[in-house]
Amino acid sequence: MGFDQRKDLLGLRDLGREEIEQILDTAIPMKDIVQREIKKVPTLRGKGLITVFYENSTRTRTSFELAGKYLSADTSNLAVSTSSVQKGETLRDTIKTIEMMGPQVIIMRHSMSGAPHYVARNTSMRVINAGDGTNEHPTQGLLDMFTIREHKGRLDGLKVAILGDILHSRVARSNIYGLLKFGCEVRVAGPPTLIPPDVERLGVKPCFTLEEAIRGADVINVLRIQKERQQAGLFPSVDEYSNLYMLRPDHLRLAAPGAIVLHPGPMNRGVEISSEMADGPRSVINEQVMNGVAVRMAVLFLMMGGGRDEAAS
Amino acid sequence: MRLRVRDGRIIDPAHNVDSVADVLIEDGRIVGLEPATDPDRGSTQGDAQVIDATGKIVCPGFIDMHVHFRDPGYEYKEDIETGSRAAAAGGFTTVCCMPNTDPVIDNGAVASYVRKRAQDAGVIDVLPFGSITKRQAGEELSEMGELVRAGCVGFSDDGKPVMRADVMRNALSYSRIFNAPIISHCEDLNLTRDGQMHEGYYSFVFGLKGIPAEAEETMVARDLLLARLTGGRLHVCHVSTRGSLELIRRAKAEGIAVTCEVTPHHLTLTDEVVGSYDTNTKVNPPLRSEDHVQALRQALSEGLIDCIATDHAPHHLESKDCEYAAAAPGIAGLETAVAVIMDRLVHSGALDITKMVSLFTVGPARVLGLDRGTLSPGARADITIIDPDRVKRVNPETFNSKARNTPFAGMELRGWPWMTISEGRVVAHDGSVG
Ligand SMILES: [Zn+2]
Numbered sequence: 001m002g003f004d005q006r007k008d009l010l011g012l013r014d015l016g017r018e019e020i021e022q023i024l025d026t027a028i029p030m031k032d033i034v035q036r037e038i039k040k041v042p043t044l045r046g047k048g049l050i051t052v053f054y055e056n057s058t059r060t061r062t063s064f065e066l067a068g069k070y071l072s073a074d075t076s077n078l079a080v081s082t083s084s085v086q087k088g089e090t091l092r093d094t095i096k097t098i099e100m101m102g103p104q105v106i107i108m109r110h111s112m113s114g115a116p117h118y119v120a121r122n123t124s125m126r127v128i129n130a131g132d133g134t135n136e137h138p139t140q141g142l143l144d145m146f147t148i149r150e151h152k153g154r155l156d157g158l159k160v161a162i163l164g165d166i167l168h169s170r171v172a173r174s175n176i177y178g179l180l181k182f183g184c185e186v187r188v189a190g191p192p193t194l195i196p197p198d199v200e201r202l203g204v205k206p207c208f209t210l211e212e213a214i215r216g217a218d219v220i221n222v223l224r225i226q227k228e229r230q231q232a233g234l235f236p237s238v239d240e241y242s243n244l245y246m247l248r249p250d251h252l253r254l255a256a257p258g259a260i261v262l263h264p265g266p267m268n269r270g271v272e273i274s275s276e277m278a279d280g281p282r283s284v285i286n287e288q289v290m291n292g293v294a295v296r297m298a299v300l301f302l303m304m305g306g307g308r309d310e311a312a313s
Numbered sequence: 314m315r316l317r318v319r320d321g322r323i324i325d326p327a328h329n330v331d332s333v334a335d336v337l338i339e340d341g342r343i344v345g346l347e348p349a350t351d352p353d354r355g356s357t358q359g360d361a362q363v364i365d366a367t368g369k370i371v372c373p374g375f376i377d378m379h380v381h382f383r384d385p386g387y388e389y390k391e392d393i394e395t396g397s398r399a400a401a402a403g404g405f406t407t408v409c410c411m412p413n414t415d416p417v418i419d420n421g422a423v424a425s426y427v428r429k430r431a432q433d434a435g436v437i438d439v440l441p442f443g444s445i446t447k448r449q450a451g452e453e454l455s456e457m458g459e460l461v462r463a464g465c466v467g468f469s470d471d472g473k474p475v476m477r478a479d480v481m482r483n484a485l486s487y488s489r490i491f492n493a494p495i496i497s498h499c500e501d502l503n504l505t506r507d508g509q510m511h512e513g514y515y516s517f518v519f520g521l522k523g524i525p526a527e528a529e530e531t532m533v534a535r536d537l538l539l540a541r542l543t544g545g546r547l548h549v550c551h552v553s554t555r556g557s558l559e560l561i562r563r564a565k566a567e568g569i570a571v572t573c574e575v576t577p578h579h580l581t582l583t584d585e586v587v588g589s590y591d592t593n594t595k596v597n598p599p600l601r602s603e604d605h606v607q608a609l610r611q612a613l614s615e616g617l618i619d620c621i622a623t624d625h626a627p628h629h630l631e632s633k634d635c636e637y638a639a640a641a642p643g644i645a646g647l648e649t650a651v652a653v654i655m656d657r658l659v660h661s662g663a664l665d666i667t668k669m670v671s672l673f674t675v676g677p678a679r680v681l682g683l684d685r686g687t688l689s690p691g692a693r694a695d696i697t698i699i700d701p702d703r704v705k706r707v708n709p710e711t712f713n714s715k716a717r718n719t720p721f722a723g724m725e726l727r728g729w730p731w732m733t734i735s736e737g738r739v740v741a742h743d744g745s746v747g
Contacts, residue, residue, distance in 0.1 A: 090631070091636060110636070112636040113509075113638065114637040115636045118637070133521070135521070173520060196517035197513055197523070198517065199517060
């Protein structure tokens with residue numbers, strides 16, 4: 001089944017390998033558009049998309065909005081966190097209201113896992129999950145995979161280390177689900193309080209030290225650490241965290257030659273990643289941002305039914 | 314008023330009865346059984362109403378010692394009348410309702426109100442539990458003597474575990490005056506905070522905050538030690554983990570006065586079903602992993618578990634039609650319990666039918682010290698008749714309960730309650746209460 005046959009994009013867990021490949025392949029011509037002088041194609045003219053973010057993330061929202069605009073879709077944003085939730089409106093009512101405004105696609109960020117699944121069941125609009133609780137962030141997973149494939153020429157069989165708060169990370173989950181479909185060897189590392197129970201059952205190797213995880217790795221994906229986790233008692237202090245888990249240039253000796261470093265942003269420099277590392281030659285963090293727009297364009301294009309050969313025109 | 318239930322297969326585990334016979338009822342009491350081979354059978358038939366129970370299983374009236382009827386305070390979710398009707402439709406003749414109402418059943422007046430409302434509804438018998446502590450606040454003991462006088466048959470702060478060990482100790486000790494069980498919802502709230510589902514493989518996969526089995530087990534261990542210390546009677550409600558069962562097994566062997574119950578949903582559903590984010594799968598304690606479910610089934614057939622109880626927790630649509638984390642936990646279980654157990658456990662061969670009947674009758678009667686759950690002459694004529702081969706799809710729209718929250722919706726199940734007789738009166742027939 002092609003991804004263009006689907007109603008919604010809720011996560012990478014239930015997406016097939018071919019569907020992921022279709023999105024990544026479609027993102028290649030989209031990236032060309034992003035790099036052009038005039039970043040506008042008429043592909044989705046007359047189609048509407050709306051972003052609804054129950055949790056702030058200006059970056060992700062802007063990335064989706066630009067992706068829509070570059071394809072000539074009409075994009076708008078409903079600021080929910082300040083309005084309807086405080087008035088006690090239910091999610092169902094908010095969605096019904098949006099539906100009546102007529103957009104084809106709703107792009108949703110929510111602090112509760114499964115909220116976009118609930119919306120998808122209750123609307124005829126297409127739903128794109130832009131991050132739900134601690135569950136998934138599928139377009140982030142896709143842009144990471146796109147970036148990795150661009151640099152390594154393939155995804156199959158790569159060794160990937162994911163560092164940080166695996167337990168609460170939707171980026172980690174989407175990466176794990178996506179990468180495992182390509183036979184990658186995925187290791188996760190962080191303090192035991194932030195490593196989920198039974199993670200081995202997924203086919204992922206848990207490590208308590210950063211060194212163990214990045215030995216021989218082709219890809220190192222560093223996650224943002226939420227300082228609130230320290231307040232919740234999951235690690236003793238930010239200082240201790242950075243002593244044990246901050247990625248520094250000397251760590252790269254352990255990784256495979258030509259290893260690349262990813263971070264979903266925004267970074268806590270000096271906490272999970274050192275500045276030298278973030279700005280160093282192995283870092284592909286800035287490219288991830290550009291690829292994010294391209295991948296989201298690909299997703300919108302496939303979901304909103306633009307004509308196939310218009311893609312690169 | 315005389316009634317003859319004819320030619321059914323009588324299963325009365327309290328007296329090891331399993332034979333085809335007639336049950337005779339007069340003025341709301343059991344007169345006795347007449348074997349189908351008795352040549353004089355039916356000599357009194359002239360003036361008795363006859364119910365043909367051929368091919369059906371005739372049992373003592375089922376008892377559900379754990380329901381939430383939301384009355385007083387939340388009657389929009391359920392009231393004592395609709396709850397009673399749901400119970401009758403589900404094959405139950407006696408239910409015990411939990412005190413987490415508003416006001417809490419922590420005084421005689423509220424307990425009397427519940428008894429009165431149930432009598433007015435006139436469907437089945439409702440016996441209240443009083444709260445262990447005033448307002449279920451976990452600090453001071455309720456006036457247990459007054460609650461018992463008003464008809465309470467046990468004490469529970471269900472849903473709000475008694476976190477203070479000293480308070481639990483005093484409750485187990487003081488309740489010995491009345492020989493009434495302390496029904497404990499075992500949950501360490503510090504370990505379950507914000508938890509949405511069982512902690513394990515699937516909680517990571519679905520990205521929901523986990524509730525470890527140990528949150529239940531540490532409290533079971535604590536309460537067992539306090540029961541041993543005080544000599545009080547402890548009943549552990551909705552046991553859901555392998556570890557809790559092991560603790561209870563050891564305590565029973567040691568002679569500690571402990572009993573326990575398990576729900577139909579914990580026996581038949583695993584945490585894997587939460588993946589749909591269907592809020593009807595959200596319960597407290599949460600649906601556990603396969604390993605725990607297998608342990609519960611094993612313990613059930615071994616006799617470690619004293620009774621099956623539904624934890625009937627009716628909710629209004631808006632408490633369930635929302636995001637998973639925002640949903641209220643609970644299943645409206647009264648009308649599906651028997652069918653779920655019949656279909657998934659009895660017909661699959663995992664549980665003997667006689668054992669099943671005892672878990673719904675003499676089992677809970679013993680926990681509560683009630684003179685019920687048997688068809689002995691002179692007993693209340695409470696009878697549950699099951700059609701073991703009736704196949705029906707679960708349709709919440711036809712529930713007698715006000716609630717529709719069930720994860721079993723749409724499932725085709727074999728083996729349903731066919732008739733419910735309460736104190737000699739037919740109160741439900743094939744799901745309809747009249
Ligand atoms: Zn409970």
